[in-house]
Amino acid sequence: MTFNLTVSPDFAPDHISGWYFFNTWLQRKLGVGIHLELYDSFDAQREDIRAEKFDLIYANPYDASMLVREMGFQAVVKPASKSDETIIAVNAESPFHTVEDLISGCRVATTDDPDVHTMGMIMLESADLDKNNTEIKQHSSYVVVAKNLLNGDADAGFFLKDAYDELSELIRSKMRVLVSSQISVVHHSLLVGPRMAEHIPAIQTALLTMHDDEKGKGVLESMDIETWEPMDSEQTEFMIDLIDTLID
Amino acid sequence: MSEQDTGEVRTVEIAYFDGTKRTTDIVDREVPYPDGKLIVSRTDPQGIITHANQAFIDMSGYSEDELIGTNHYILRHPDMPAVAFKGLWDTIEQGTKWHGYVKNLRKDGAYYWVKATVIPNIRNGQLVGYTSVRRKPSRSKIVESEALYKTLLAEE
Numbered sequence: 523m524t525f526n527l528t529v530s531p532d533f534a535p536d537h538i539s540g541w542y543f544f545n546t547w548l549q550r551k552l553g554v555g556i557h558l559e560l561y562d563s564f565d566a567q568r569e570d571i572r573a574e575k576f577d578l579i580y581a582n583p584y585d586a587s588m589l590v591r592e593m594g595f596q597a598v599v600k601p602a603s604k605s606d607e608t609i610i611a612v613n614a615e616s617p618f619h620t621v622e623d624l625i626s627g628c629r630v631a632t633t634d635d636p637d638v639h640t641m642g643m644i645m646l647e648s649a650d651l652d653k654n655n656t657e658i659k660q661h662s663s664y665v666v667v668a669k670n671l672l673n674g675d676a677d678a679g680f681f682l683k684d685a686y687d688e689l690s691e692l693i694r695s696k697m698r699v700l701v702s703s704q705i706s707v708v709h710h711s712l713l714v715g716p717r718m719a720e721h722i723p724a725i726q727t728a729l730l731t732m733h734d735d736e737k738g739k740g741v742l743e744s745m746d747i748e749t750w751e752p753m754d755s756e757q758t759e760f761m762i763d764l765i766d767t768l769i770d
Numbered sequence: 771m772s773e774q775d776t777g778e779v780r781t782v783e784i785a786y787f788d789g790t791k792r793t794t795d796i797v798d799r800e801v802p803y804p805d806g807k808l809i810v811s812r813t814d815p816q817g818i819i820t821h822a823n824q825a826f827i828d829m830s831g832y833s834e835d836e837l838i839g840t841n842h843y844i845l846r847h848p849d850m851p852a853v854a855f856k857g858l859w860d861t862i863e864q865g866t867k868w869h870g871y872v873k874n875l876r877k878d879g880a881y882y883w884v885k886a887t888v889i890p891n892i893r894n895g896q897l898v899g900y901t902s903v904r905r906k907p908s909r910s911k912i913v914e915s916e917a918l919y920k921t922l923l924a925e926e
């Protein structure tokens with residue numbers, strides 16, 4: 523039986539090959555066939571996840587909630603010291619210097635990344651802004667969000683902090699960060715579905731020692747992950763409860 | 771910082787729902803909510819604190835050791851009407867999510883406003899506790915809440 527792996531589409535394009543190396547490495551370790559499928563769009567991916575297409579998912583925290591509570595997935599590891607944080611940025615020349623300076627009617631550039639969008643909207647609340655008094659436009663990537671800020675087509679943009687930090691120096695020099703979230707307990711995780719549950723102990727052992735072998739270490743580097751850390755069910759439930767409080 | 775802050779210190783007795791009381795100094799000084807942070811705590815089903823994140827520790831002014839094992843009412847500010855917390859408990863005991871604006875009392879007597887959400891933590895169908903996550907409230911919501919709580923308090 524071949525299993526199916528997918529990866530939340532919010533990583534930088536430079537790391538795509540890393541996930542192919544990861545898949546090859548993992549198949550050898552486990553001695554099972556795994557097919558990797560990548561997506562550009564969160565929505566298209568979520569549809570296929572709901573259709574039970576996948577057995578192994580590197581998921582953003584928002585999807586982890588659905589996978590665990592509704593689809594019987596189990597989180598097994600998370601990347602060490604990598605939390606998902608959101609940035610609200612403006613054009614460097616923008617008259618807005620704090621979130622509270624943003625006003626009703628302001629144009630917000632976002633992506634279909636559900637975590638970042640949710641957290642971005644929460645950070646706008648302190649300015650009395652919500653979806654009813656802002657003009658929200660969804661773009662295909664963070665680079666496009668940045669372009670919209672640079673050419674004046676948006677007043678504020680939402681970014682995954684990791685993605686913001688990976689934008690070119692030139693682009694970043696033309697933007698200014700209004701606020702950066704510091705939540706630290708919300709992060710991506712690797713989840714295993716019911717069809718693959720019997721492999722969980724082997725997956726966890728392989729991943730937790732991945733940085734010890736030469737090949738594994740190289741693969742981790744290409745994914746921009748230092749090491750994996752174990753995740754138990756209470757840690758997962760805690761993160762999901764927290765995300766629940768952020769969703770209306 | 772609220773424009774009406776006077777920095778005035780008054781000594782008050784706070785009476786809790788469980789019949790206990792404490793006398794403490796209240797300072798009319800707002801500590802601004804830190805940008806980008808979430809203040810997180812968890813309690814057991816009775817409201818005894820079992821977990822507090824660093825932002826909670828920083829904003830409340832208590833150490834982690836002082837918080838864990840303590841009733842969450844340690845943050846109760848005398849300007850908060852009892853009816854607000856009755857609404858909170860009635861909602862979460864029914865298993866549903868509660869949202870509200872809360873003025874909290876710090877260890878040093880100063881205060882901070884939050885927009886709080888409390889949800890029940892269900893594991894294998896059992897209630898094991900509650901999680902509260904607070905975020906930065908807007909100035910206009912604080913002003914509205916101040917007026918509302920003043921009215922409600924006067925009626926108690």
Ligand SMILES: Cc1cc2nc3c(=O)[nH]c(=O)nc-3n(C[C@H](O)[C@H](O)[C@H](O)COP(=O)(O)O)c2cc1C
Nearest residue numbers: 786787788813817842843845846847855900901902
């Ligand atoms: C998870 C959770 C978090 C709470 N957080 C606060 C809080 O931040 N501030 C507060 O005054 N009360 C909070 N409460 C409510 C207190 O338990 C308590 O009802 C309130 O302080 C009023 O005290 P009293 O009910 O004894 O009069 C929280 C309750 C729960 C279950």
